[in-house]
Amino acid sequence: MELEKPLLDENKRRIDGRAVDELRPIKIEAGVLNRADGSAYLEWGENKVLAAVYGPREAHPRHRQDPTRALVQCRYNMAAFSVSDRKRPGPDRRSVEISKVISEAFSFVVFREQFPRTSVDIFIEVLQAEAGTRCAGLTAASVALADAGIPMRDLVVSCATGKADGELILDPGKEEDNRGQADMPLAVVPRTEDIVLLQMDGHLTQEELKKAMRMSIDACKEIYVIQKDALRKRYAVTTEEPVEVQETIDTQIKEE
Amino acid sequence: MELEKPLLDENKRRIDGRAVDELRPIKIEAGVLNRADGSAYLEWGENKVLAAVYGPREAHPRHRQDPTRALVQCRYNMAAFSVSDRKRPGPDRRSVEISKVISEAFSFVVFREQFPRTSVDIFIEVLQAEAGTRCAGLTAASVALADAGIPMRDLVVSCATGKADGELILDPGKEEDNRGQADMPLAVVPRTEDIVLLQMDGHLTQEELKKAMRMSIDACKEIYVIQKDALRKRYAVTTEEPVEVQETIDTQIKEE
Amino acid sequence: MELEKPLLDENKRRIDGRAVDELRPIKIEAGVLNRADGSAYLEWGENKVLAAVYGPREAHPRHRQDPTRALVQCRYNMAAFSVSDRKRPGPDRRSVEISKVISEAFSFVVFREQFPRTSVDIFIEVLQAEAGTRCAGLTAASVALADAGIPMRDLVVSCATGKADGELILDPGKEEDNRGQADMPLAVVPRTEDIVLLQMDGHLTQEELKKAMRMSIDACKEIYVIQKDALRKRYAVTTEEPVEVQETIDTQIKEE
């Protein structure tokens, strides 16, 4: 086997030329689908992700309804052709786990008590995957929730930090993910720094872990700006939406 | 690979000796099962098919009930041993599609508005398959529906036309189906010529297609006679059936 | 292939040293789980089996409820690692059949009419399997039912008899089961000798069959003593259980 190229060069540049604390390019567009109550399309590096939101609507099946608040249910799904080896359609164990942790993250911000017996259904479709699809999906879904006018404390933003060649690196790309020594996806409520998703695998010292959390949180705040821009653009051009929904969104954004 | 025998000889005789517009032999017997509300057994060439009808009965599950009319639900199924390579038991994608198009065909003729919230359940079992099992199954099911006393505008009849060695051929057999250039199953209401099932694959010119439709429709009218004979025989010998059901059937047949 | 060792030696001793009518060692402990309403742990030769009982509780799904009496539902399950070749988790055809015959056996003794619309759910987990797991599971479940305070006519006890090298042998071990000429699991209500489970495969003459039944029934009566000891021990040391449950059990045991 030939020697693999190091993940960091002598100047601490990464194989795709990024600095260790540099995000891949991110683009977000809100309101891209017609049937869904809210939607967003996101490109993050080579990731292409669609998110759609339906609800609050009557929860099905009925025995799952919570008489005191809304359920927040996410379904994260990868298209069969989104990865280099075709993925069998339908949920697998990985996507079930990701759906669960994303559902839990959004349960924190949605004002669930306002909508008892309903569900807020979030659908994330990964159309093309590089690395970091759960962060990308969650970040897109957050915009879709706002686009749907779902009352929330704030948007949620997600970004991972990893470790490669002994250094912490923000937002690992595919090869960094495969060959790195750690991966830590995190999601945060930017205004309050409430951590609502946190997973980690690999090896990090206590000090590294703290630094990695800080790197992810700071990056989330950068991405937050892109999310809000997408929502502003959406409501600047649209006139079809009922006024009260716009106000809800504006209010949320001004509040920060 | 050795040369395959042509599907038509110099006199336009087919490999089984039939003329291009000749049906395989068809036999139908009505009322062959005890538990079902109506039933029929049909042999069509080497096809052996049983059809049973239950209903109108309360539709299950409840959320599928239509408050304005009956559902017509067909389940087409091939026995594992009905084909040369054993078929795995249970529905596959092919049988789901066939069940759907047959259900739609019968939805047209059943007086569904008379039985809201119910379902009329049609079960077709292919016991031995040659080619044209969907036409055979539908034709048998039609007799089973009448045997069950389900009010209908008319019977439905089905027959395919194909193309072999450049010629249109009625009711293709197995080898003609495998090696032919087109296959077009069609189902029709004989009295009105309403086309209620139509599928096609292969290559046909617009002219050929029209001619093929005509061939199928004419053949359906021949088969219609066999269907009615089967029903007459059934009610000639039976005395157990309640009088009103017999009348319904008679009326329908006289009406044409 | 080398010659296999005979299953019986010249003195009619079995490969594990037992006499033809000798049981493997059996140990039972009642009340071993916290969440279940009743439970028992049993070791029988190399078999290790846990049984738990929940109920009577509302039967789910509702359409399965019997308005006149309780359902008795058993789920027999083998842990993936309980056998030498790993078993895929979840029910297979064998475990579905065993669950069914055990459910039927207990349906006879539970006073089902006292608890309409409910179910008594019996869970049997085989943690380590040698041979005779259905007998072991049923025998353990019987103790778990009593531990749960479910009103019953009597305990049920189960033991198999087999045939090896032309002789009837009680409680066949693994190799005797694999290489034997017959296997007959039986379950009985000891006081009345009501046979509530009976299966057989192999070859037995009418005379052998009668003798085998008698051997199994007599062995069940031995095992019955071990069951009752387990229950006595359980209620001798426990003070948490409500008084009325204890009485029910005592009554049942005294009645014999």
Place this chain on the structure above:
Amino acid sequence: MGGVIPELTRNHIHRLASAGKRADSRAPDEFRPLKIEKDFVKSAEGSARVHLGKTDVLVGIKMNQGEPYPDTPNKGVLITSAELIPMASPKFESGPPRENAIELARVVDRGIRETETVDMEKLCVEPGEKVWLMFLDLHILDYDGNLFDACSFGALGALTNTVVPASRFNGEDFKLEVEHYPVSITSVKIGSSIFQDPSLDEEMVADARLTVAIDENGNITAMQKGLSGSFTFDEVERVIELARIRGNEIRETIKG
């Protein structure tokens, strides 16, 4: 097999049973008329349609080559499936095989496998590599009770006309030899009466069921007790003795 029966019918059958009588005037040990049509399905390697009174089942055998089980490298493989298709009874729903179908398939399977009805070593092609897989499919067309016996007769009947399609694999077709004729006889207990060959109504009212298979030498080769009632030792003896007598008679019909 699941299902409810009107209270009136139930009481009527019980009243008759208490006098040793049956609703269809049969003697307690009398079978309904039995008709076996062998080789009913040409697409199968072997088949038999069995009419037992109003019960109607079709059994088909398909064969293919595949790998043997690791523990029986020189034996063919038997795979038995039962489909309680919804055509046969208003109580049979489509879906994955339920416990009744599984028990039926497993009892018929053991009746053939364990009794060496067919010498499975003759179905070995290359030891450890390639053997014949024998798929035995039980297709229930009309259900009026006693599927165990009807399917068992059908399986035996189908085996007697099975031709192994070795020519498909560059060999020569050969007829399967049936070595033994174990005949399954099912009795039910209603109150204190024992009736052979239960009708559907009798099955639904019965306390307990006992199926016994007996070979041409009078050996018992299989037993399966069902339902939530019990048998006494003496009742089992009587059931077996009556089964032996009836079995000899039916064996000739199956061979016929």
Place this chain on the structure above:
Amino acid sequence: MGGVIPELTRNHIHRLASAGKRADSRAPDEFRPLKIEKDFVKSAEGSARVHLGKTDVLVGIKMNQGEPYPDTPNKGVLITSAELIPMASPKFESGPPRENAIELARVVDRGIRETETVDMEKLCVEPGEKVWLMFLDLHILDYDGNLFDACSFGALGALTNTVVPASRFNGEDFKLEVEHYPVSITSVKIGSSIFQDPSLDEEMVADARLTVAIDENGNITAMQKGLSGSFTFDEVERVIELARIRGNEIRETIKG
């Protein structure tokens, strides 16, 4: 495709239809705006995103090597799947493919397979041993009617930019050649009007649906009738004639 439509909308569409008019002011034989983005997904071997009015589908092709079917040893294998993901419509639930998705996938599949759109013999690697498996996945993102045509256009579009990844198997990548361009045109009948390219509302109100595929030589290559209404002979003729005209125009857009 399932679903209910408000009575008001239903009446409105019917009223307009009786005058040959449509709710969105299109002419009866007018398609909605069609936009095809080819090569949308880099992780796929070929892909196309199709916007047909507000309907939005993404079709991706993944290729791998595997075994051919026994009856076509020298041909590649096409496997088509459709996912009606719940993002696309409040009516699509997650779960195994339902009959609508199955019909859709099968009609698109036949449209490619039976018309020899691609020469499947060019996808043979080693006859009888190894061929290319072509997975065609239809991913519905936004559902506003006429999935048959949108998916069919997407499939053709994706085929035109598919590169066979032979370099992964020590070969050289090569472009797939598209031999034929059969274009699917779907019409619905509402009352006595025929409309091409039905919107979702029109689909839900329609009596009958007919999909016709026509190749560049004017041959009909596929038909599929749907819904519970009927077509007359003349209506079928008219639908085909209109499809031929429209197909030529759309073929150029797809090739584009």
Place this chain on the structure above:
Amino acid sequence: MGGVIPELTRNHIHRLASAGKRADSRAPDEFRPLKIEKDFVKSAEGSARVHLGKTDVLVGIKMNQGEPYPDTPNKGVLITSAELIPMASPKFESGPPRENAIELARVVDRGIRETETVDMEKLCVEPGEKVWLMFLDLHILDYDGNLFDACSFGALGALTNTVVPASRFNGEDFKLEVEHYPVSITSVKIGSSIFQDPSLDEEMVADARLTVAIDENGNITAMQKGLSGSFTFDEVERVIELARIRGNEIRETIKG
């Protein structure tokens, strides 16, 4: 893990928590009594039964030979499954693994896989051809909270007594070497209190859960946040610091 808890219990726990106290009088960072029985199941290659307070789990390891994953041709394969069998809790229903079971299995799996607990390269038999498959099954017997830690301890414990059964494949059995001992410590947040090793009641009331695995060098090797609440940066720090301390103590118990 799903389920409802009486309002009274909920309030009681909350009230205690606000004073940093627990219903069972434990200190916030106190574990329940831990008992590990290694080699509990002889039929497994390795096993451990873990009693953590009233939580009772049995972890078993089975090994077989099979193909490696294409991207790790020289490494053994770990397959982890969790069964929340209905014996363990009235809330666990039978059926396919739900999201809780999947998350549990995946977290335990990553805890072993990503931390190189076992050197998977030592489980390679023939690179690219044959490796050891290690099936790790988590069998939950009694559920009183904190399955993540109990199963994780059980997995480590089972690994320490695993013997690779190479003699079944003509090799020599050898003991698996455990290279690292990452210990999983789970804490929950209730109000502003942080409690280690939550009981079932505490889990049901908790706002957020954080599982941290720490190895013998003090490195964090895995984290998983759960539930719909959040953690602050400082809380995460504190949870980790407490986990490090507790982990060292428990590591010795597991090794023991």
